[in-house]
Amino acid sequence: MLISEIFYSLQGEGSLVGVPSVFVRSSGCNLRCVWCDTPYASWNPTGQEMTMDQIIAEILPHPAQHVVLTGGEPMIAKGMHELAPQLRDLGKHITIETAGTIMPGGIACDLASLSPKLAHSTPRVENAGAWSARHERDRWQPDVIRAWIDHCDYQLKFVVRTLSDVEEIIALLDREKISVPAHKILLMPEGTDATVLQHSARQVAEWCKQFGFRYTPRLHIDLYGNTMGT
Ligand code: SF4
Incomplete structure (x- = not known):
């Protein structure tokens, strides 16, 4: 599997924010969000090929029960359907961070962190070429979202x-x-800038109060800035 990075940190987003977790970031994505914060795993996918044993050997030394499979888009990574059940057998809690465009296909998962992309994510054709239309076509897959919710x-x-x-x-x-x-x-x-985030956070919090939605911070940006390995 092409792996961009494996690191130990605190979950920075979502309902498990603050939970110590090992992150396995696969490289490669089927979308091209204009504001992507991990372009090294999407726009310019880089990394190293690793076997299941090598990946698991990097996870196990960390004192964390939680493992986050992320990307890029982890659901297109070859081997993800083999890695997840092995982690489950090792007693790990598995979060899969996905844009929700690929069916779960029975994958072992305790929390699907589905992040569908809205219209503002689509890159301009001048900057992205054919990816602009492809992103717009694929970014919202309601049948896939339903399948994950049922899974x-x-x-x-x-x-x-x-x-x-x-x-x-x-x-x-x-x-x-x-x-x-x-x-x-x-x-x-x-x-991806703590100062900018602080400015927009209060507005997003007000919308959460207005519509009854939940607010999620980006704790890793607050703590470490926008750096790899955090
Ligand atoms: S889906 Fe995620 S990894 Fe892929 S381009 Fe969008 S933000 Fe980046």
Whole structure:
């Protein structure tokens, strides 16, 4: 499997924020978000090929029960369907951070952190070429979201910048009749700079109060800035 990085940190986003976790970041993604914060795993995928044994050998020394399979898009990584059950057999809690465009296919997972991409994520054709149309075609897959919701515990995490982003979420879920408790819909400010995030955080918090959604910070940005391995 092409691995971008494996590191030990605190979960920075979502319902398990603050939980010590080992992150396994596969390299490669089927989308090209304009504001992607891990371009080394999407726009310019780099990393090293690792076997299951090598990956597990890097995970086990850390004193964490939680493992986060992330990317890039971990669900397109060859070998992910073999790695997840091995981690389960080792007693690990598995979070899969996915954009929700690839079916779960029975994968071992305790928490699906689904992060569907809104219209503002689509790159311009001048900057992304054919990826612009491909991203726009693939970014929202309601049948896949439904399959994940039926498969395991989940959270729906959206990056939002404006009120119209929040309205887009409500319209999409309403149109597709995807009914989920409001507290499982998480709004996250966009940004990779702690100062910028602090500025937008209060606005996002107000939208959470207004619509009953849950707020998620980006703890790793607050603690470490936007650096690899955190
Ligand atoms: S889905 Fe995630 S990894 Fe892929 S381009 Fe978008 S933000 Fe980056």
